[in-house]
Amino acid sequence: MRIRAFTESDWPAVWPIFAQVTGAGDTFPYDPAWPSEVAREVWVEAAPGLTVVAVDGDRVVGTAKMGRNRPGPGGHVSTASFMVASDARGRGVGRALAEYALDWARAQGYAAMQFNAVVEVNHAAVELYRRLGFSVVGTVPEAFAHPTEGRVGLHVMHRFL
Numbered sequence: 001m002r003i004r005a006f007t008e009s010d011w012p013a014v015w016p017i018f019a020q021v022t023g024a025g026d027t028f029p030y031d032p033a034w035p036s037e038v039a040r041e042v043w044v045e046a047a048p049g050l051t052v053v054a055v056d057g058d059r060v061v062g063t064a065k066m067g068r069n070r071p072g073p074g075g076h077v078s079t080a081s082f083m084v085a086s087d088a089r090g091r092g093v094g095r096a097l098a099e100y101a102l103d104w105a106r107a108q109g110y111a112a113m114q115f116n117a118v119v120e121v122n123h124a125a126v127e128l129y130r131r132l133g134f135s136v137v138g139t140v141p142e143a144f145a146h147p148t149e150g151r152v153g154l155h156v157m158h159r160f161l
Contacts, residue, residue, distance in 0.1 A: 001093065003100045006051040006063065011040055013060035014053060018043060021083045025147045027122045028083075029154070050104060054084075054093050061088035064097040066104055069114045078105035078113045078161075082125075094125070098132055106161045118155040119144050126155065134159040 006014070018039050022032045030042065045051045049067025053060045066080035080101035084093045105113050113134075118125055120139060134157040142151035 001054055001056045001061065001091075001096060003052050003054050003064075003096060006044060006053050010053050010060060010063075011036075011044075014043070014063050015039065017060070017063060017083050017085045020086055027119050027125065028081075029117050029144060048108070052097070052100060054088075054097055056088065056093075061085050061091075062093040062097055064101055066101045068110075069116070076109075076111045078108070078110040079115060080105070080113065081115075089124075095128055095132075098128065102132065102161065110161055112158060112160045115155070115157040117144070118157050119146065120153040120155050121146060121149050126157075129157050132159070 015036050022028050022030045022034070025032055030039070034042070043051065043063070043065055045065045045067050049065065051065045052063065054062035062082065062084040064080055064082045066078060068075050069077040069079040080098070082094055082097045102113060115129065115134070118129065120126065136155045137158045138156045139153040140156070141153050143154040144152050146152045
């Protein structure tokens, strides 16, 4: 598997992953009814941010976006988001994308990385981020309407680079 910068020709392969992940309704606070055009506007980062794809052979199996968490005085903190195709989970794709994002943020001179909305019952993601050095710095109670768990918290997770 390799990770490379997203190109316009990747969207037809990224869109089904985006639709699958948001359609499940259990990990992202994005509207699953968004059409492809809206999803693309939200997912594909403009410079100085970056969107990448994880490719296994010639198949896109995951994607990530990264950039500033906030502009201005908060611009020294980065953020990132990750999506992995359901049939590629458990194979290290998410970890590789997260490590890539951390390396990218360091190289760009960011001081830290913060995730603003990690669904607290997304145990695989929470544990991965903890193994990568993130900690939960707060949880917004009942901020996410999970399809089977009801209202659950959204973690804010942070780590210095």
